[in-house]
Amino acid sequence: MFTHKLGLEYALEQDESDELKSYRNQFHLPKDQHGNNLIYMTGNSLGLQPKQTNAYVNKELDDWAKLGVEGHTTGDTPWLPYHEFLTKNMADVVGAKPIEVIVMNTLTTNLHLMMVSFYKPTKSRYKILIESDAFPSDKFAVESQLRHHGFDDQEGVIQWKPKENESLLRYEDLESILQKEGDQIALILIGGINYYTGQYFDLKRITKLGHHYGCKVGFDCAHAAGNVVLNLHDSGADFAVWCTYKYLNSGPGSLAGCFIHERHAHNKNLNRFTGWWSHNKATRFNMRDDFDQLPGAEGWQLSNPPILSMAAIKASLDLFEEVGIEKLVKKSQKITSYFEFLLKQLGEDTIRIITPSNPNSRGAQLSIQVKNANKTLHDQLTQAGIISDWREPDVIRCAPTPFYNSFEDVYFLVEQLKTILSMP
The missing domain is CATH 3.40.640.10 (Type I PLP-dependent aspartate aminotransferase-like (Major domain))
Structure with missing residues (x-):
């Protein structure tokens, strides 16, 4: 359904052509102690706050x-x-x-x-x-x-x-x-x-x-x-x-x-x-x-x-x-497919995705199991600025949410995962 390429340049191209790219700036993104944006992949657990919420309340x-x-x-x-x-x-x-x-x-x-x-x-x-x-x-x-x-x-x-x-x-x-x-x-x-x-x-x-x-x-x-x-x-x-x-x-x-x-x-x-x-x-x-x-x-x-x-x-x-739910789902399917594409480059002997591969049988979330890993891996991702979600006994859940996640977020998430796993 989707054809993707490797490399940061491709991710940046996708973000530039994303018709929903402006909505990322309408949400408060969590930051680290130095003021840098964290990569937030847990909209499936708690969505981020729209900036206009303050005015409404x-x-x-x-x-x-x-x-x-x-x-x-x-x-x-x-x-x-x-x-x-x-x-x-x-x-x-x-x-x-x-x-x-x-x-x-x-x-x-x-x-x-x-x-x-x-x-x-x-x-x-x-x-x-x-x-x-x-x-x-x-x-x-x-x-x-x-x-x-x-x-x-x-x-x-x-x-x-x-x-x-x-x-x-x-x-x-x-x-x-x-x-x-x-x-x-x-x-x-x-x-x-x-x-x-x-x-x-x-x-x-x-x-x-x-x-x-x-x-x-x-x-x-x-x-x-x-x-x-x-x-x-x-x-x-x-x-x-x-x-x-x-x-x-x-x-x-x-x-x-x-x-x-x-x-x-x-x-x-x-x-x-x-x-x-x-x-x-x-x-x-x-x-x-x-x-x-x-x-x-x-x-x-x-x-x-x-x-x-x-x-x-x-x-x-x-x-x-x-925006409309249809446009959100259209981006969701594309960015989640990209996430799946990058994860598969790590090899099935390292990463197992238990979420269905059919885009019509899943939402934004991918649930992954990493061979011989435990919650320590999740903790290391957190320390590297990746906010993901751990679920017992052995699953890390990540959800590239179309309102505020970018292809660049997905790219750097997988790069951090490769670094932690000491992969080239």
Whole structure:
């Protein structure tokens, strides 16, 4: 799909012709003690801060100072409907309709709220299917839901596992599981992109398969939102959840996103936890009216959100609106392919990339294993000014993020790796 060349000159040429090159200057890049930019490759863990975030947050601080409680209803960005200022841009990022998307709570909280509605176990159909190496938080949440409903938290979990001596999951193995145990599975919950391997799953294929066997299907898109073209609506998934502090650059611990498919938008019979923010906006402050559920994803809200966190999200989403997820993914695929090309020059006897080689089956992240290496290698990269990400037991994750990483970053990352490994 891409043809690359060796040498720094090629990397500089790619940066010069990059139509998104100006956006690097719109982010704060971490620096060393001498003021030199570090090479930051962990946007898959915590995205960098857009420079305009400060102004967005300070605007709300100023409104609070000047307006007090009146800030809820006055000013350019009144707080009562503030979440609505995020909806369209977030929906565009994840490939959904505005009625299907809400920014609220944190990821695992939203996952539990979704399981309240979409995990409806019976004595014969109660199991939950997950990846064998799902992100720990998802695994813990699933196990606690099983316990909550009175089931064994180990026996009730079915794991989709890779074949022996392989890292990636195969769809035929998922099909085999469902053929054998599909009538016992109430919910399929898969990470849109696996945090460890970087494998991007075919959400539509998984959803169609799960629905064929009568299962509800949801995805944790923490490592996928803002990273790949998700097309959540077209996937047909019942729900999805994601955080906003990785590729969506909204700050540590920021609010999360939630998708509920349009077909559930007006179903008031779905069980759910509710609060006054899921009540009809027009009568919300009448205070004594009976509950009147909002349609769509808004109907899963619980309470008024933290505006300062939403302001940081808005600062990032405005950049996504300006560029568009398609252009970001186009650059992402090219720069990640370049990263893969350089790593392969080191030889398969030295470096093993466990992330899929097909650009359509991964995002920006490459997960690498280095022969006979341990976390010391990661520490040496850090000391050399490369901020990467270590995951036990033996993987270094690097994500050349299209908003702010350059081809030159990738070139010097691999050069530092060669130096540490004492390679010519």
